[in-house]
Amino acid sequence: MFGKKKQTRIGDPFFARVEQTEIDLNDEVIQDLAGKSGVSESWPNVSLSGLQQFAAGLVNDVVRAGDHDVRLGNVVYFITNEKGRAEPTGLSWERATLTAGFENIVVSTADHIFNDTEIRQDEDMTYDIIIEALQPLMDAVLANGSLSSDDLPDLPSEEQFRQARETGEVLTIEPNKFQRTTIEVKPPVVQAVENETSDQSQEKILKTVPAIPKIIEQPKQPASGDIVKPIVQAVVPTQDNSEGVMTESDPTQKLIDRVNLAPNAFELGDVKADLPAEHPDYVVSRLNADKAKANDFLNDTSNIYTQKIRKAMSDLLKQQQAKTKAAVEQLRDTNVSETVDAQMKEERATEFETRYAQAHQAREAGYRTAVEDENARHDNTLKTLKSDFVTDLEALKVSVNQELDNWFIERSKDLQSNLQATVDDQVSEVTSQAQTETLTSLKALRDELLAQNTQSLLDMHQKLEEDISNKRSQYQSEHEKAMISATEATRKC
Numbered sequence: 001m002f003g004k005k006k007q008t009r010i011g012d013p014f015f016a017r018v019e020q021t022e023i024d025l026n027d028e029v030i031q032d033l034a035g036k037s038g039v040s041e042s043w044p045n046v047s048l049s050g051l052q053q054f055a056a057g058l059v060n061d062v063v064r065a066g067d068h069d070v071r072l073g074n075v076v077y078f079i080t081n082e083k084g085r086a087e088p089t090g091l092s093w094e095r096a097t098l099t100a101g102f103e104n105i106v107v108s109t110a111d112h113i114f115n116d117t118e119i120r121q122d123e124d125m126t127y128d129i130i131i132e133a134l135q136p137l138m139d140a141v142l143a144n145g146s147l148s149s150d151d152l153p154d155l156p157s158e159e160q161f162r163q164a165r166e167t168g169e170v171l172t173i174e175p176n177k178f179q180r181t182t183i184e185v186k187p188p189v190v191q192a193v194e195n196e197t198s199d200q201s202q203e204k205i206l207k208t209v210p211a212i213p214k215i216i217e218q219p220k221q222p223a224s225g226d227i228v229k230p231i232v233q234a235v236v237p238t239q240d241n242s243e244g245v246m247t248e249s250d251p252t253q254k255l256i257d258r259v260n261l262a263p264n265a266f267e268l269g270d271v272k273a274d275l276p277a278e279h280p281d282y283v284v285s286r287l288n289a290d291k292a293k294a295n296d297f298l299n300d301t302s303n304i305y306t307q308k309i310r311k312a313m314s315d316l317l318k319q320q321q322a323k324t325k326a327a328v329e330q331l332r333d334t335n336v337s338e339t340v341d342a343q344m345k346e347e348r349a350t351e352f353e354t355r356y357a358q359a360h361q362a363r364e365a366g367y368r369t370a371v372e373d374e375n376a377r378h379d380n381t382l383k384t385l386k387s388d389f390v391t392d393l394e395a396l397k398v399s400v401n402q403e404l405d406n407w408f409i410e411r412s413k414d415l416q417s418n419l420q421a422t423v424d425d426q427v428s429e430v431t432s433q434a435q436t437e438t439l440t441s442l443k444a445l446r447d448e449l450l451a452q453n454t455q456s457l458l459d460m461h462q463k464l465e466e467d468i469s470n471k472r473s474q475y476q477s478e479h480e481k482a483m484i485s486a487t488e489a490t491r492k493c
Contacts, residue, residue, distance in 0.1 A: 009042070009045065009086070010042050010045050010046070010047055010080075011080070012047050012048070012080070012144070013079060013080050013140070014048060014077070014078070014079050014080075014089075014136060014137070014140035015045060015046065015047055015048060015077075015078055015080070015086075016045075016046050016047075016048060016051050016075050016076065016077050016078070016105075017044050017045050017046070017075070017076045017077075017078060018043070018044045018046060018051075018072060018073050018074070018075055019044060019073055019074045019075075019076060020073045020074050021044070021071075021072060021073030022071040022072075022073060023058070023070060023071070023072060023073070029061055029062060030058070030062070033054055033057035033058060033061060034054060036053070036057065037050045037051075037053035037054035037057060038050045038053075039051065039054045045078075045086075047144075048105070048137075048140055048141050048144060048146055049141075049144050049145070049146035051075070051105055052104055052105050052141070052146045052147065053146075055072065055098055055102065055104075055105055056102070056104075058070050058072075058098050059098050059099075059100065059102045062098075063098050063099060063100055063102070064100050067257070069097050069098060069099050070097070070098040071095070071096070071097050071098075072096040072097065072098055073096060074092060074093070074094050074095065074096065075092060075093040075096045075105070075109070076088060076091075076092045077089045077091045077092060077109075077137060079136070089133065089136065089137075090133055091109070091113075091133045091134065091136075091137060092109075093105070093108060093109040093112050094112060094116065095112075096108065096112075100307060100310075101307050101310075101311055103151070103174070103175050104141075104147055104151050104175070105141075106134075106137055106138055106141055106147060106151070106152060106153055107151075107152075107153045107173055107174065107175055109134070109137065110134055110153040110155060110173045111153075111171075111173040113130055113133070113134065114130065114155075114156060114161060114164070114171045114173060115164075115170055115171055115173075120164070120165050127158040127161050127162070128158075130161075131155065134155070138152050138153075149176060150175060150176050150177035151175050151176070151177065152175065152176055153173050153174065153175060153176070154173070154174055154175065154176050154178070155173070156171050156173070168319070168322075170315050170318070170319070251439065252317050252435075252438055252439060252442060253317070255313070255439070255442055255443070255446070256310050256313045256314055256317065256442070257310070259306060259309055259310055259313065259446060259450075260306050261302040261303075261305045261306045261309075261450070261453055261454070261457070262302060263298045263299065263302050263457050263461070265291075265295040265298070265299070266291035266292075266294055266295055266468075267291075268288045268291055268292060269281075269284040269285075269287070269288055271284045271285050271288065272285065273285060273288065273289060274289075276482075277478050277479060277481075277482040278479075278482040278483060278485075278486050282475065282478070282479050282482075283472065283475040283476055283479055286471070286475045287468060287471070287472065287475070290467070290468050290471060291468065294461075294464040294468070297460070297464070298457065298460065298461065298464075301456075301457065301460065302453075302457060305449075305453040305456070305457075308449075309446070309449045309450070309453065312445060312449060313442055313445055313446060316438075316441055316442060316445055317438065317442065320434065320437070320438040320441065321438075323434070324430065324431065324434035324435075324438075327430050327434070328427055328430055328431060331423055331426050331427050331430065332423070332427065334419075334423055336416055336419050336420050336423070337416070339419065340412055340415045340416050340419065341412075343415065344408060344411065344412055344415070347411075348404065348408060351404065351407075352400065352401075352404060355400055355403075355404070356396070356397070356400055359396055359400065360393070360396070363389070363392060363393070363396065367385070367389050370385055371385065
C-alpha cells in the first residue's frame with residue numbers, strides 16, 4: 001500500500017526523499033495521483049520527474065479544487081555516489097507547502113533557500129554556496145526532461161540577496177519564462193520592528209494561462225451580433241472584522257483567500273462554429289470565435305491578477321506577523337525575578353538608612369531632653385542614662401532589621417505580581433494592536449491592487465471590443481460578396 005512499503009532505492013543519479021509528510025496517504029485522490037506519477041513504487045524516495053508530476057497533480061486536484069494548501073513535508077535531495085549509495089546533497093525544501101501559485105519543485109526550492117530566515121542568519125552561508133547547491137538540481141531536471149530552461153527559476157543577483165539579508169525583504173523567485181512579458185506592480189512598503197522602512201521591490205505580474213477560469217453570466221440573452229459591455233467584478237468579503245470582532249478562523253488569512261477578480265464574459269450567439277462565408281450566420285459565427293478568444297484572455301489575466309494580489313497580501317501578512325512575534329518575544333523575555341531582586345537590593349539599603357535615621361533622630365531627641373532635665377543630677381545618673389541609650393540603639397537595629405525582613409518579603413511579592421500583570425497587559429495590547437494594524441494594511445493593499453488591476457481589465461476589454469467592432473465590417477463585406485457571387489451563379493444556371 002502507498003506510504004506503507006519499505007523504502008525502495010532509486011537508480012536515478014539525483015533524486016529526492018519526502019520526510020515528515022502531512023498528506024493523507026490513504027486518500028483515494030492522492031493514491032491515484034501517486035500511482036500516475038510513479039512515486040508510490042519507491043515512496044518516500046521519489047524521482048525528480050515523479051515528484052514534479054505528483055506535486056503538480058496535488059495542486060490541480062487538491063489545492064485548487066479544495067481551495068486549501070497542502071503541506072507536503074520536508075523534501076531532501078540526494079545523489080547516488082559511485083558505490084551506488086544515496087548521499088545527501090545538503091540541499092532541501094523544508095516545510096514544503098503546495099499552494100495555488102505553485103510553479104515547480106525547483107522554483108519552490110530556490111524560493112525556500114533564498115527566503116528562509118535561518119539560512120539568511122547563517123553567516124557562513126554565502127551566495128556562491130547557495131548557487132553551487134542549486135545548480136546540480138537544475139542540471140538534473142534539465143537532463144531528465146521533466147522541466148525546460150524556461151521553467152527554471154530566475155535567481156536573484158548577489159547584490160539583491162545581500163540587500164534582502166539586511167532589510168528582511170522577501171525575494172520573488174519565478175520561472176525564466178515569466179521574465180519575458182511583464183506588467184510591473186509595486187508591492188507595499190512594510191515598516192520593520194526597528195521602525196526602519198524597507199526598500200520597495202518590484203513584483204512582476206506575468207501573462208500566463210492559469211487553471212480554472214471563472215465567468216459570471218449576463219442576466220439577459222442579447223440579440224445575435226450584439227456586443228455586451230463587460231462588468232469587471234472584484235469579489236471580496238462582505239464582513240472583514242475591521243471593528244475588531246474576531247471569528248473562529250484567522251480573519252487576515254480569510255481576507256486574503258476570498259480576494260478574486262472575475263470579469264464578465266462576452267456572450268456568444270447560438271450558432272455553429274466555422275460556417276462558410278455565404279451562410280446567413282457567418283458574421284455571428286466569426287464574432288463568436290473572436291469573443292471566445294477574448295473571454296479566455298480576460299479570464300486568464302484576471303486569475304493571474306488574483307494570484308498576484310493574494311501573494312502580495314500574504315507577503316505583507318508574513319512581515320506583520322514576524323514584527324508582532326518579535327515584539328511579543330521581547331516582552332516575554334523580561335526576567336521578572338531578576339528585575340525585582342535587583343530593585344530590592346537597591347531599595348533595602350536605602351530603606352534601612354531612612355528608617356534607622358528617623359528612629360535614631362526621635363530617640364536622640366528624647367536623650368537630649370532627658371540630659372537637660374537631669375543635668376543637675378549626679379554624674380552616676382548621667383552615666384546610667386548614657387548606657388541605657390547605647391543599649392537601646394543596639395536593640396533598635398535588631399528590631400528594624402526584623403521589621404525590614406518582613407517588609408522585604410511582602411514587598412517582593414507585590415512587585416512580582418504587579419510587574420507580571422503589567423507584562424501580560426502589554427503582550428495583550430501589542431497583539432491586539434498588531435492585529436488591527438495588519439487588517440488595516442491588508443485592506444489598504446487590497447483596495448489599491450484591486451483598483452489597479454480592475455482598470456487594466458477595463459482597458460483590455462475596451463481594446464478587444466474595438467477590434468471586434470472593426471472586424472464586424474470586414475465580415476459583413478465578405479458575407480455580402482459571397483451572397484452576390486452565389487446569386488450571380490444561380491442566375492447563370
